[in-house]
Amino acid sequence: MRKPFFKSGIIGILVIITSLMLLKIFPSQAPRLPDGFFTPILAFEFVRTQEEVQALFGAPGSDFRASMITAMDLGNRLDYVYMVLYAAFLFGFSMTCARITRHRQYYIAALLAILVLIGDALENVQLLSITQKLVNGGFDRELQLLVAFTWLKWGGLALIFLILVPYFFSGGLMGKMIALVGLAAVVLAVLAFFRRSAFNELYAISVAVMFLLMIIYSLTYRHRNRIVL
Numbered sequence: 001m002r003k004p005f006f007k008s009g010i011i012g013i014l015v016i017i018t019s020l021m022l023l024k025i026f027p028s029q030a031p032r033l034p035d036g037f038f039t040p041i042l043a044f045e046f047v048r049t050q051e052e053v054q055a056l057f058g059a060p061g062s063d064f065r066a067s068m069i070t071a072m073d074l075g076n077r078l079d080y081v082y083m084v085l086y087a088a089f090l091f092g093f094s095m096t097c098a099r100i101t102r103h104r105q106y107y108i109a110a111l112l113a114i115l116v117l118i119g120d121a122l123e124n125v126q127l128l129s130i131t132q133k134l135v136n137g138g139f140d141r142e143l144q145l146l147v148a149f150t151w152l153k154w155g156g157l158a159l160i161f162l163i164l165v166p167y168f169f170s171g172g173l174m175g176k177m178i179a180l181v182g183l184a185a186v187v188l189a190v191l192a193f194f195r196r197s198a199f200n201e202l203y204a205i206s207v208a209v210m211f212l213l214m215i216i217y218s219l220t221y222r223h224r225n226r227i228v229l
Helices: 006-025 038-045 050-057 063-101 105-132 141-171 173-194 199-220
Strands: none
Touching: 006 038, 006 199, 038 063, 038 199, 050 105, 050 141, 050 199, 063 105, 063 141, 063 199, 105 141, 105 173, 105 199, 141 199, 173 199
């Protein structure tokens, strides 16, 4: 077993390809974003009020609103493929950590990957419902559920990284670098939870960096016997 994470790395490559496709599909601009946000889809995930949603999508009846709804809906439907891929990557990576270290804590990370997938899927249900009801309003219930499912996803990711930190810290230089990025992501997640702002954007960026580093690690790591905390 020279490259125990290699299969996860292959899935990770698909994660990168799919994420780049989604970046092209989701709208890159919005008429008005909540303070601290610069990514429309991320702002949509963290909206709190109907007024914020209406401002995000622009003037009712405008061509811009229509095109933005179309782009958001398409992206959120294709996102189901993406969420299955990244959850499978995290699940496989965590299971491999458990297998090669014989430490059960990594099974918890694998379980969290499944919960993150569920949260993301239910989050998208709310987003698609909101755009469907955008004209007439009346989506307070969806907004309430959106908060719960959005943080099930984003909070779950932070917990997975936190659980994996000891594994990475016990490795070489790259492992320690990944561990530090993971810790930074956890701190940013906490800040974003208590104060919705640019912290949410920074947290999302840290998650993307963490995934990229973990995918590179998966493709390049060669197993050696070592003590893992």
